[in-house]
Amino acid sequence: MENPEVLGKEGKRVVLLGNEAIARGAMESGVGVVACYPGTPSSEVPMTLSDVAQETKSLYFEWSTNEKVAYEVCAGAAWSGVRALTAMKHFGLNVAADSFFPVIFTGVKGGFVVVVADDPLGHSSAQSEQDTRFYYRMGKVPCLEPSDTQESKDLTKLAFEISERYEIPVVLRITTMVSHSAGTVKLGKIRKPKTTGKFVKDLKRYYNIRPNLQVLHAKLIEKLDKIEKEYGMRLNRIEGRGSLGIITSGVSYQYVKELGRLSNVKIAKLNLTHPISKAFVSKFLKGLKTVIVVEELEPVVENFVREVAKDVNSGLKIHGKDIMSRVGEYTPDSVLQAVAPILKLRKPDFRRHDQDLKKIKIPVRKPVFCPGCPHRSTFYAVRKVMGDNVVWAGDVGCYVLGIFEPFEMQDFMISMGASLGLTHGIKKVSKQKAVVFIGDSTFFHNGMPGLVNMARHGTKPLVMIMDNGITAMTGHQPHPGTEIDGMGIRRKPILIEDVARSFGIKNVRVVNAFDQKSLQSAIRELSKKDELCVIVSRGLCRLVMKRNVRAQGGTLTKFKVVNNQSINCKELVKKFACPAMVMKGGKVFIREDVCLGCGVCMQLAGKGDISPIVKGKKEKE
Amino acid sequence: MTYNILLTGVGGEGVLVTSVILAKAANLDGYEVRGTQLHGLAQRGGSIPTHLRLGKKVYSPIIPRSEADLILGLEPIEAARACFYAGSHKTNFIIDTYPLRPIYADLLGQKYPSNESISKMIEPFAKKLIMVDASNICYKKLGNPIFGNVMCVGVALANDMLPISEKNVLRSLKEIVPRGLEKNLKAFRMGMDFKG
Ligand SMILES: Cc1ncc(C[n+]2csc(CCOP(=O)(O)OP(=O)(O)O)c2C)c(N)n1
């Protein structure tokens, strides 16, 4: 258990991460089935529940192949009367969307909570900046939004309650500053999960073909109206009084509270952000002169307020995206700067501070491949053999770090598995050489359809599947190719080479990612072929390797530079860029405390330049 | 009043675990605790600032600009990078002077500044600045630089820069890093005894 406090006794006050609080909320709701695909900033919800499942054996947990499958697994369990939860990052909902909508139509029996984590500013996501709140309007599904860790737990419980009462999936929408904020939480009672149920045939419910489809649709609208009536007043709250109003939700509420005691200002905090209660908003707007809507990303609440104001307070001055950005994340400072003129607050003067900040001149620090990372070795070998004039198709995983110097081998990165389809398209209209880089977890997630499509239509790029045995980027979760699953059960790994061969691809080669010679010779041979070729570059994520070695009481052999004037070694610092290799006073050293002993630098350096440290000092914690 | 602590350093230096240790201790002391713990890319050698706020009632998990009471920098240039949150009216700095050169300094030919120039850059933002060669001392005395973070916590406590009880910091240490506890306690003591 990463944080044993999650299992704490009822009544205890502990510090939890937002995501851990959601997991605890699910346990207090007696969740029976949890199925997820990892995605920061939501990953600790499933990681915590995976630990709980392994430790207590009281609930079923799985790492599903992707978010759509995970969502379906949960819906199936909930149809059968068992409480279920899935959690995903915002992009995960794009993947799950095709099933997300129809299950809202059929409804559920056991409570079904869908946790979706948006990531304004993209702390842990590239790809795009996305506000999932539109999905809940389109799908007609209730959405709750906590503002802190305590609420993360409490609203999870409430989400289960609403879901079961109204037989509808309920979304708990969070953002990075909620899911990854830590805070004090008072624990409630853990409920024993019910893990068995029964699927009962019911054409009225599952027959989503017209004319019953329209019956279901009308029923759904009715459900949503009822939820708005029952919870709209109860769940949202008004604080203070005055002729100026602020409407806010999620973490933005905290930034508003950070403004301090405000006179003549009242605040509406929305916990139920879909459906937004018209009655509640009308009541709040009546008698106001000015209202400010503080919400990150799109003006979703603001547009609703504008609609309602037309009827109940047509002279109302409404501010929102006219004073605050639709881009990125808010902070206590950006909210203060925006609302200060309207609320007549004093703005701190930071001119001096700005000047002093400008004087700070320090080197940039971008994220890098860990010491000993198998991906570094693969990128290096491909570049060495194929040169510069190649289209480098990128995908989503630790290997995106190949975008930075010295590799710069990720020309684009769109969504999980997209490298294959995109390259196919490029190759159909251009004779350029292309290499696809895709990870193992990403291959299972959404890479397989792209590879089938290539096999079917005969495109010929070189596909490098970078199999590091784990879903590394998001915090090392198992996938179908990993031996131990999310319940801690040993399973037969599904091998990527078997999958690729089953598509009829003849040139499938498995190579040790830490063996430069074999890697380079396989790339040399297969990149010349006029056929679709797949190289599975296999080497365990070095951090997992380190953990495994330690768990068995062993140590990794470290390496040292013997000839620290060697030109080869100096080249490696620049071209291979292992953080353990550093230059000091024109000489090259390997930092023993940083080296993770992959040995690749030794293979690349001149003979005798680098050697293993035979009696390595014991690494201790 | 809210007490604002910013912990920063490079992935792998123990920034997160330090913040967990302090958060737990503060909770035992009866504070409401709030802060950020960003995971993700930070694991791969990026810089990670972690916010921790203690008080009777705390709202934002992020510290407002220039309102940090303590910046605990486990790496010197990362401490300098955090100056946005610092102001000479209140911010104390404790900096572990063990440098972790970003590989980009070499690749892009950027200079890694000396300790003197780092303290010059930080001075306008600091009420007090303590530099301690914590990781190096731990490397020499305990065989591993990894205990530098805990030594810095000791320094902060000894200099009245952390309104948390020693008793609960020790209790929290015991629960969170039971492995290697002995060395952690030694590092903590070395910090408490450090004369800057
Ligand atoms: C639809 C979607 N779900 C989840 C993520 C989050 N995510 C980013 S990288 C990654 C996994 C990468 O695993 P793998 O391909 O094995 O590469 P590794 O990180 O192990 O190198 C995930 C799940 C995402 N970007 N999009």
Ligand code: SF4
């Ligand atoms: S976590 Fe693993 S796969 Fe990711 S960069 Fe580090 S060693 Fe490489």
Ligand code: SF4
């Ligand atoms: S063996 Fe060489 S390449 Fe591998 S981690 Fe150590 S220094 Fe880096």
